[in-house]
Structure formats: C-alpha cells, structure tokens
Amino acid sequence: MKTRGFMFAAIAVALVLAAPLSAPALAQDSVSGNEMRAPLAVGDEAPPLSIDRWASGPAVDTANPDTPYVVVFHITACPSCRKSLPYLGELSQAYGQDVPIVNVFAHELPVPNDPEGLASMEKVRSLLEAVGGATDMSVGVDGPGREMGDQWGIYAFPSAYLVIDGEIAWTGDPTWLEPVLEQVRAGTFDPEAALKQQEAYDAKKGAARTAAMEEDFDGALAIAEELIASHPHESSLYFMKYQILLDSGQQEAADGFLEQLIEADPEGFDWDHLVPMTYLFPEEPNFALSLRTADKAIARARWDLAVASLLSWKAKIYLARHDAQQPDDKRDIEKAAEVLKKALAISEAEGDILDRRRYEAELAFLQFRQWAGVDDEIASNFLKSVLTKEAPRVNWVRYVEDGLRYQETPDYGLLLWSADRAYAEAFDETMEAEALASKGAVYAAMANYPDAISLYEEAVSKVRFAANQDALADYEEALSSLREKL
Amino acid sequence: MTRLKTALACLFAVFQSAAAAPEDPGGWRIEAPDRMAPGEIASLELVFDINSPWQMYAPSSLNDAIGVVGLAVSLDAPEGFAVSQPDYPRPVNMGRYEVYEGPQATARIKVRAGADAMPGTYRLQGQVQYQFCKPTLCLPPQRDKLALVIEVE
Missing domain, CATH: 3.40.30.10 (Glutaredoxin)
Incomplete structure (x- = not known):
C-alpha cells in the first residue's frame, strides 16, 4: 500500500458528520x-x-x-x-x-x-x-x-x-x-452537610490512592479503614484495602482480611468482582481462600445465570491451583470439570445459548487436560471435537502449549491445526505472533527446525512491529536456541 | 493476567457522583488517506481514545449476553469501492464481559478503490456504535454517523 497523503486526526475529524464524543x-x-x-x-x-x-x-x-x-x-x-x-x-x-x-x-x-x-x-x-x-x-x-x-x-x-x-x-x-x-425519615437530613460529607469522601478516597501510589501503605490503609467504617456498603472500599495489603507485600494480612470479609458477609457486597481478584492479584494465591470466596459469591448470587458465571470462575481457580501446585495430580481438574458441568446445566436450563457454548468449550479443554499424559489418544479426541465444531473464544494457543507440555505422544497434526485456528482468529499482530510461535513450537517438538525457525522469525517481525518487548525477548530467545540446534 | 490486574485496579479509582461535572471518557477519530489511485488498497483506522478508568465494550457474545453495547463499526462502499469487514482489536476478558482499555484501541477497515474507478471525489459513510463504562457508572450507548471523502486520482 502506498503511504502518501495520509490526513490524520484534525482533517479527518472535520469530515465526521456527527461530532464524535470527546x-x-x-x-x-x-x-x-x-x-x-x-x-x-x-x-x-x-x-x-x-x-x-x-x-x-x-x-x-x-x-x-x-x-x-x-x-x-x-x-x-x-x-x-x-x-x-x-x-x-x-x-x-x-x-x-x-x-x-x-x-x-x-x-x-x-x-x-x-x-x-x-x-x-x-x-x-x-x-x-x-x-x-x-x-x-x-x-x-x-x-x-x-x-x-x-x-x-x-x-x-x-x-x-x-x-x-x-x-x-x-x-x-x-x-x-x-x-x-434514614435521615430523611428521622427528619434530620441536612442537604449542605450531606454534600460536604460526599466531597470529603471523594477527597479521602483520592488521598488513599495517592498515598498508595507513593508507597505510603500505612497511610493508605488508615484512610481505607476510615472510609469502610463510614461507608460499609461501598464494596470498592474493601477491594481497595485488599489491594493495598497485597501491594504492600502483606499477603498474610490480605488473606486475614479476606477471611474476615467472608465471615462478616456485608449486606449487598459485590462478591462477583472480588472472586477473580483473589487468585489473580496475589503473587502466591491462597487458592483455598479463593475457593471459599467463590462459594460465598455463589451463595449470595441473586439469579441463576450469575451462579453459572461464578461456577465457571471457580473452575478457573481449581485449574490455576492444579497448574501452580500439582501437575501430576488430576483431582483439581476433575473438580473444575464438575463445577463447570453445573454451570453448563444452569445455562441449558435457562436457555442461555451464548454462555452454554462458552462453558462447553471450557469443559472440553478441562477434559483434554484431564486425559493429557494419562491417555493421549482420548485427550486428542477432545481437542479434535473442539476443532471440528463451532466454539466461541477458544484459547487455541493454550491447547498447543499444554498439549506439548503434558502429552507424552501429542497428535502434532491437531496441534498444528489448533495453531492455525489461533492465527485465523487472532485480533491483532501480538495474537498472530503468539499463534505463529505456538506453531513453531510444534515444529520444534517434531525436530523440524527449519520450519520452526521460519515461524519464529515471522513472530519476531510481528511483535517488533507491535512494539511488544516482552514477547520479542521470548521469541528471540527461542529463535536463538533453535538456530543452535540446527 | 497483568492486563486483567490493571483493569481491575480501576476499581481503586475515585468514584465521582453522577451529577458532578461530566468527566471525559474519551472519544474517537478517523485516520485515513485523503487520496488513492485506482486499484489501491488503503487502511482506514478508527482510533478510540479511552481515558482510565473508563472502558469501552468490545464486540462480543459475552457482552451481548449481559446487555451492554459492544463496539460496532459499519462503512458503506460507494460505487467503484470495496470495503472489508472491520478488524477489531483484541479485548481484555473481564470474566463476565470483554472491554477495551486506554489509552487507545484501534479498529481497522481496508478500503479498495476499484481498478476502473473514475477519477473524482468519493464519499464513504457509515456508523459507529460504542459505550463507555467504569466500574460504578455507565454512559449511554452512542451511535454516531461517520463520513469521509477520498479523492481518486
């Protein structure tokens, strides 16, 4: 494509009929x-x-x-x-x-x-x-x-x-x-005082954020606790305190706070948001506590589809625990599959087609993981069943990575197909590079180094274009190791 | 994982009451060529500026299911032109929904001037639909018209 004559923002915006939202x-x-x-x-x-x-x-x-x-x-x-x-x-x-x-x-x-x-x-x-x-x-x-x-x-x-x-x-x-x-009913409501109170709340929350950014964690925590005492129904304040504790390296205190929160069970608390934070934020997640948080969220969910969604999070926590702690023990994967089946049953009963397809795809992945390394043929059959039917938002690269990591005799043809699907469904150059590198990894496992090198070279050029420094370093390292083997 | 962490960290942001002075969640602009030769293919970019902690919903079945309005761009080709389906950026999965975060998200549409397109001025028109939300507040979905003029030499 020729690159001449590009008119950027100022001119193009002038041509927009309805002013875009600024x-x-x-x-x-x-x-x-x-x-x-x-x-x-x-x-x-x-x-x-x-x-x-x-x-x-x-x-x-x-x-x-x-x-x-x-x-x-x-x-x-x-x-x-x-x-x-x-x-x-x-x-x-x-x-x-x-x-x-x-x-x-x-x-x-x-x-x-x-x-x-x-x-x-x-x-x-x-x-x-x-x-x-x-x-x-x-x-x-x-x-x-x-x-x-x-x-x-x-x-x-x-x-x-x-x-x-x-x-x-x-x-x-x-x-x-x-x-x-409450104040209006009691006849004690004062609009001016309420306004001042609200302004003071905004200012305090801003101060907590500034203190945390400046690593004055004690100061940030003191403000967060004061705000929680005055606004016990505001879930974001509890998230803030949890995050400050983690950012300051007080993992035990963060876990203790989570325990207290589960025990106190504040009315109307937003458990949905807290569940993923509990295992994605900590450096070393306390998975048992994450699972308890998920259970509390499920118990407090007000409608069935929310329960299904929380069950799928619980499955993710089980899988994360398996990956972090017990690569040879498949019990957590079985538990993940069990809860995901419940989510699937709810979405089927509710006629929720979109979520049902998502849960089906997630379940197929768990079944693939359950059999990988135990009976590779069965594992590969699960992968094949996903490849041959329409499934939304499948993480194909993860199939390739986990197939190479856990299967003793992977079906390379299916893994290459998965990598191609990842490339075809990629949204941007970083994802395309990920797909190319995963395909390169399959060729490398097959000892086909020339094709592996060529794919990694393409991945490097894509992430260089997308200025993704972390991925660039990974792919260059893989490339250099492949060249040595060749 | 890092991106999700960043996204969830937005919960830390100061809540502004809805009636306070309106905040600026961001906006969009077009980056496009002003002229093309017959047979040439150009990339038209819709750049969305997203100011943290605001997020913009991505086109996604998850978002459809919870009823929020995902990004949708459409562009009609005048006679002599062909336009591709939009190539949307990769969203961040937040568990129950999928979003774009700041500072920018760019959707691309390829535009091809026909090999026998007559020289002259061509007007391309379309529509952009999007919605900004942050953890405690949503703006109403917007549906804006877009139009641009390209000169075929």
Whole structure:
C-alpha cells in the first residue's frame, strides 16, 4: 500500500458528520436532538417526572410537595444499574411509605421502526424479570424522545436524586441511599452537610490512592479503614484495602482480611468482582481462600445465570491451583470439570445459548487436560471435537502449549491445526505472533527446525512491529536456541 | 493476567457522583488517506481514545449476553469501492464481559478503490456504535454517523 497523503486526526475529524464524543454532550443529545440541561446539583429545582409508561409497580405521584421522593435513572446497558436494582427493591420496601423511590430507564438506544419505544419497554421488563427481587417497585420508562432524561440532564447511569420541597436535596450513587433515607425519615437530613460529607469522601478516597501510589501503605490503609467504617456498603472500599495489603507485600494480612470479609458477609457486597481478584492479584494465591470466596459469591448470587458465571470462575481457580501446585495430580481438574458441568446445566436450563457454548468449550479443554499424559489418544479426541465444531473464544494457543507440555505422544497434526485456528482468529499482530510461535513450537517438538525457525522469525517481525518487548525477548530467545540446534 | 490486574485496579479509582461535572471518557477519530489511485488498497483506522478508568465494550457474545453495547463499526462502499469487514482489536476478558482499555484501541477497515474507478471525489459513510463504562457508572450507548471523502486520482 502506498503511504502518501495520509490526513490524520484534525482533517479527518472535520469530515465526521456527527461530532464524535470527546466529552458527554451537554448542549444537545446526539440521539434525540433534544436540548440537554447541565447536570442537576443540590439546590436546583427538580424537573417534573414525565414518565412515558410504567414497566412495574405503582405509578408514583409526586404532586404533594410535602412528600420527599427519590428518582433513580438507569439504562439497560449498565451492569451497575442491574446490580443496584435488588438493593433498591429492598430500600423501596423499607422506606417507600415515607420516601417513594421512582426508577426510570432512560436513554435507551432507539430501535428502527419502533417509534413508540416498545422494544425499550420489553428490554426493561426482561431485565427486571432476570434480576428478580425488583419487580414490585415503581419502574418507569422514558419515551423514545428521551424527554425526561434530557430535562434532568442525565449523562451517566445509575444516578440517584433526592427531591425535597421540589428541590434537589442530594444526588449520588444509589448504593449510598440508605443512610440518606434514614435521615430523611428521622427528619434530620441536612442537604449542605450531606454534600460536604460526599466531597470529603471523594477527597479521602483520592488521598488513599495517592498515598498508595507513593508507597505510603500505612497511610493508605488508615484512610481505607476510615472510609469502610463510614461507608460499609461501598464494596470498592474493601477491594481497595485488599489491594493495598497485597501491594504492600502483606499477603498474610490480605488473606486475614479476606477471611474476615467472608465471615462478616456485608449486606449487598459485590462478591462477583472480588472472586477473580483473589487468585489473580496475589503473587502466591491462597487458592483455598479463593475457593471459599467463590462459594460465598455463589451463595449470595441473586439469579441463576450469575451462579453459572461464578461456577465457571471457580473452575478457573481449581485449574490455576492444579497448574501452580500439582501437575501430576488430576483431582483439581476433575473438580473444575464438575463445577463447570453445573454451570453448563444452569445455562441449558435457562436457555442461555451464548454462555452454554462458552462453558462447553471450557469443559472440553478441562477434559483434554484431564486425559493429557494419562491417555493421549482420548485427550486428542477432545481437542479434535473442539476443532471440528463451532466454539466461541477458544484459547487455541493454550491447547498447543499444554498439549506439548503434558502429552507424552501429542497428535502434532491437531496441534498444528489448533495453531492455525489461533492465527485465523487472532485480533491483532501480538495474537498472530503468539499463534505463529505456538506453531513453531510444534515444529520444534517434531525436530523440524527449519520450519520452526521460519515461524519464529515471522513472530519476531510481528511483535517488533507491535512494539511488544516482552514477547520479542521470548521469541528471540527461542529463535536463538533453535538456530543452535540446527 | 497483568492486563486483567490493571483493569481491575480501576476499581481503586475515585468514584465521582453522577451529577458532578461530566468527566471525559474519551472519544474517537478517523485516520485515513485523503487520496488513492485506482486499484489501491488503503487502511482506514478508527482510533478510540479511552481515558482510565473508563472502558469501552468490545464486540462480543459475552457482552451481548449481559446487555451492554459492544463496539460496532459499519462503512458503506460507494460505487467503484470495496470495503472489508472491520478488524477489531483484541479485548481484555473481564470474566463476565470483554472491554477495551486506554489509552487507545484501534479498529481497522481496508478500503479498495476499484481498478476502473473514475477519477473524482468519493464519499464513504457509515456508523459507529460504542459505550463507555467504569466500574460504578455507565454512559449511554452512542451511535454516531461517520463520513469521509477520498479523492481518486
């Protein structure tokens, strides 16, 4: 390709019809074309509740100015919104008599030929059904013209607003609502004090981050503990403390903290996020503790598909423990396969085709690993079954690496095929290089050094182009060793 | 593993309340040739700048399953031109979803001017769909139009 005449950013951007997002649009909503107001702040007049239709629960009447109420904006494409719904359902039951909570889904992407927004309504209803525990609370849907979302200046989700006497009295993350509602009910809520408190919280969290970056771990920990004491429902603070303990090299203290957390079982805690951290972050993971964390997450999961996903994480922890500790003992691989089969059964029962195919592929890999080195022919048959049917997101390079590492008599033809599949499905040059190097490793194991060298040379040139220094060093080392053999 | 660690470390980031001054999650731009010869193939790049701790969802069946909006780029070829399917960058697997992290993610589309394309100005139009989120907050999915002009000599 000729390289002349490239016009970079400045000129090309000028040709873009709709300005790309460099900051959230405040002047005009790029989809609805409505004028958007700036985000609402404490003291601003609350715009009206102009809900297009209700997806669940009673319609909320906010006509009485003496009744405070809460409005929480969500969007279906938002994992945090999903997570907050059961909690908001509980809050609604506990405080709804005094402070009604109105959930509003807004800013859904328009669907062609759906001027009335029926598809959005359907999406919201399916989501409410999937999350469970939230179906009795009041949930409205903004119209396809996005009038309400734009009037309220909503640009991010979820966003909660407390309205008292027609004015915004508090705004923030809905998971922080409980103490606010408690104070409103008791008649002790002070908007200015709440705002100051929130600013102080942001400042403290920033200070903890700065202290940790400057390796003042004691200082960072002290702030994290203070924040946890004042915001016990904020899961990210627990993650922060765990990470500080690990970064400061206090693995035992980190494990102890994890034990305490499992024991304390804070209400509404985000166990999903913590599970992978427990075995990916530590230098020497405490796998038994990771597995206990996964069990706690499974016990606290609110719907079946979340259980299936957590079971697949548990399988990954078993496999990681096997790889780290017991290469000749296959019991952890058997356990991994056992839990993955449960995940598969759940996804089948729920009709979740996408996850089912993923779990099937993961299970086939575990079965391959289970037999590799025990009966290589059976192991190779599992690999062949994956190669011959459509499977999403298969880590082909891992099949090649583990086949070469664990099989005594690998089927080189299948491993070369796997490497080719890895190359064909690569997204970028680093992945292409990985695939080429894995194919080179198969040729090297077959003592076909000229082909192995040529593949590693190609891998080197690809990672050099992609400026991936770590991979470059690995491939150059392999190349030099192959040249010596030749 | 390192990339996942970096990604999860974003949980450490300071939470900003949704009603605070809007943050800048990033944006996109096109890098493309302004002119081509008949029969020539050029690479058009859509460069997404992603400011940490924001992440952008990748095109992925995992993301479809949880209902978030993955990156999707489409470009229509005017008569005399051919365009490839987009080549999306490799995402980071976060267990339940797959994302792109900063500072940049680049999707590429190959554009070929036909061997007998007449000299003149050609306008290529398409659409970019994407969504930015961070651990506690999501921006609404965006669907932007894109267009660029290429001169065939």
